[in-house]
Amino acid sequence: MSLRAEGLTCVLGGRTVLTGVDLAVEPGEVLGVVGPNGSGKSTLLRALAGIRGPAAGRVLLDGTPLTALRARQRARRIAFVGQEEDLPPDLCAGEVVALGLVPHRPPWAGGDVVERTAVTAALAVVELDGLADRPVDRLSGGERRRVLLARGLAQDAGVLVLDEPTNHLDVRHALGLLELVRSLRRTVVVSLHDLDLADRWCDRLVVLHDGRALPAVSDVDPDTVSRVFGVAAARVTHPVTGRSRLVFDSLRESS
Numbered sequence: 733m734s735l736r737a738e739g740l741t742c743v744l745g746g747r748t749v750l751t752g753v754d755l756a757v758e759p760g761e762v763l764g765v766v767g768p769n770g771s772g773k774s775t776l777l778r779a780l781a782g783i784r785g786p787a788a789g790r791v792l793l794d795g796t797p798l799t800a801l802r803a804r805q806r807a808r809r810i811a812f813v814g815q816e817e818d819l820p821p822d823l824c825a826g827e828v829v830a831l832g833l834v835p836h837r838p839p840w841a842g843g844d845v846v847e848r849t850a851v852t853a854a855l856a857v858v859e860l861d862g863l864a865d866r867p868v869d870r871l872s873g874g875e876r877r878r879v880l881l882a883r884g885l886a887q888d889a890g891v892l893v894l895d896e897p898t899n900h901l902d903v904r905h906a907l908g909l910l911e912l913v914r915s916l917r918r919t920v921v922v923s924l925h926d927l928d929l930a931d932r933w934c935d936r937l938v939v940l941h942d943g944r945a946l947p948a949v950s951d952v953d954p955d956t957v958s959r960v961f962g963v964a965a966a967r968v969t970h971p972v973t974g975r976s977r978l979v980f981d982s983l984r985e986s987s
């Protein structure tokens with residue numbers, strides 16, 4: 733599925749956070765969204781997922797404006813996994829994941845064996861086998877993130893919109909999650925604070941700066957990173973893997 737934003741302007745609490753954002757995500761592409769704190773990453777992702785409509789502009793899913801889809805139709809096509817969610821503490825991990833199946837079943841249809849199987853499979857993908865019956869307030873922060881990702885996977889939508897999915901994850905699980913996301917071959921929009929991870933794992937990156945989106949690029953220029961984030965950025969070659977990596981230091985250290 734393709735996702736396209738045309739002239740998106742997003743206003744929060746009377747303040748214009750983003751102006752005139754144009755971007756396109758091709759079917760099967762992983763598009764990263766990066767930018768400093770408060771630059772509007774979550775706001776953009778929510779607009780792309782149809783959770784909060786823009787003040788101006790539109791989002792098209794395979795050419796159809798999101799506003800033309802009912803919520804249930806939209807949820808079958810776009811799964812959104814937000815940064816933080818206040819989950820009722822005694823809800824079990826499996827019940828959270830089962831929420832991802834709601835758009836696919838008729839109203840009031842209860843849980844059954846098929847649902848249980850889908851929940852078990854989604855939890856296994858995020859390496860949380862056997863935790864279906866554990867209340868979410870007895871999970872670690874990283875485990876809760878993975879439960880939310882499992883809910884997004886269970887939703888079985890063609891487009892995944894992930895806001896900071898690697899928050900709380902240790903380095904192995906963070907890399908594993910991005911490997912998993914790529915292997916799904918779905919259309920993905922993902923915001924990441926870790927610029928090096930974003931640079932390595934996304935097909936293209938959009939940098940948010942001063943309320944606008946810079947054109948998407950496949951290799952972000954270290955000078956752009958330095959200017960937008962106010963750090964000394966450079967590219968180096970990883971001594972073991974030979975892959976190109978972004979490294980950073982404070983501007984003070986570079987002078």
Ligand SMILES: Nc1ncnc2c1ncn2[C@@H]1O[C@H](COP(=O)(O)OP(=O)(O)OP(=O)(O)O)[C@@H](O)[C@H]1O
Nearest residue numbers: 744745747749767768769770771772773774775776
């Ligand atoms: N409800 C609100 N009312 C007014 N301003 C808001 C509201 N929610 C967020 N903002 C502001 O909108 C801007 C964009 O917020 P957003 O959460 O999209 O940024 P972000 O890039 O995701 O930030 P972070 O990297 O810190 O997660 C910020 O300046 C924030 O203070």
